[in-house]
Amino acid sequence: MHNNVHSQLLVLCVLGHERSELALARSYGSSSGSFSFANFNLTNATHERSELAKQTIHKTVVLNLKNMFWKAKNKLKPKEDFYSKIENYYLDKALGKIPKDLLNDLFSLITRDQYNSYGIKWHDYPKSRKRYSEFKISDLEHPYTQNDIIVFFKKRDKVNYKLYSSLLLNMSEQEIVEFEIRREEFESYF
Numbered sequence: 001m002h003n004n005v006h007s008q009l010l011v012l013c014v015l016g017h018e019r020s021e022l023a024l025a026r027s028y029g030s031s032s033g034s035f036s037f038a039n040f041n042l043t044n045a046t047h048e049r050s051e052l053a054k055q056t057i058h059k060t061v062v063l064n065l066k067n068m069f070w071k072a073k074n075k076l077k078p079k080e081d082f083y084s085k086i087e088n089y090y091l092d093k094a095l096g097k098i099p100k101d102l103l104n105d106l107f108s109l110i111t112r113d114q115y116n117s118y119g120i121k122w123h124d125y126p127k128s129r130k131r132y133s134e135f136k137i138s139d140l141e142h143p144y145t146q147n148d149i150i151v152f153f154k155k156r157d158k159v160n161y162k163l164y165s166s167l168l169l170n171m172s173e174q175e176i177v178e179f180e181i182r183r184e185e186f187e188s189y190f
Contacts, residue, residue: 074133
């Protein structure tokens with residue numbers, strides 16, 4: 001129980017809540033809001049939120065969260081696994097017609113986005129951790145990922161973006177144009 005309250009206290013301090021004592025007291029079951037930092041052997045520097053104490057607390061919380069994340073069952077696979085699957089999937093489709101540097105940058109972008117998305121879902125949906133622990137190729141068929149590919153190529157090579165996008169997305173160049181039109185129509189509603 002002591003570690004749990006201590007972790008809550010650290011998180012509240014890191015977040016900079018001015019009423020962290022009252023919030024912690026309430027979470028600890030005290031309706032009066034009486035709570036003392038001294039109960040947990042914390043220094044005045046922590047209570048006063050000195051810069052050094054904040055940095056130390058932040059590092060402790062980050063390490064505790066990382067340990068909690070990586071010791072769990074159905075861990076999120078390493079980012080390199082995501083990259084490898086994405087690279088293998090799209091290299092077959094590129095047919096050697098897309099410059100390697102463009103592809104590498106695209107793979108890095110998609111890997112970063114997918115890995116971050118999986119990490120958030122892994123954390124937010126504990127009952128679905130098995131689903132979000134390993135990358136699924138079918139997620140590359142999502143319209144948001146398709147849009148990211150088109151936008152990426154359009155920014156990097158305005159002349160050939162339709163060709164490059166059509167190769168990776170299994171669409172004709174006309175379908176790429178239609179996709180962009182539908183996207184612009186969708187975005188204009190907001």
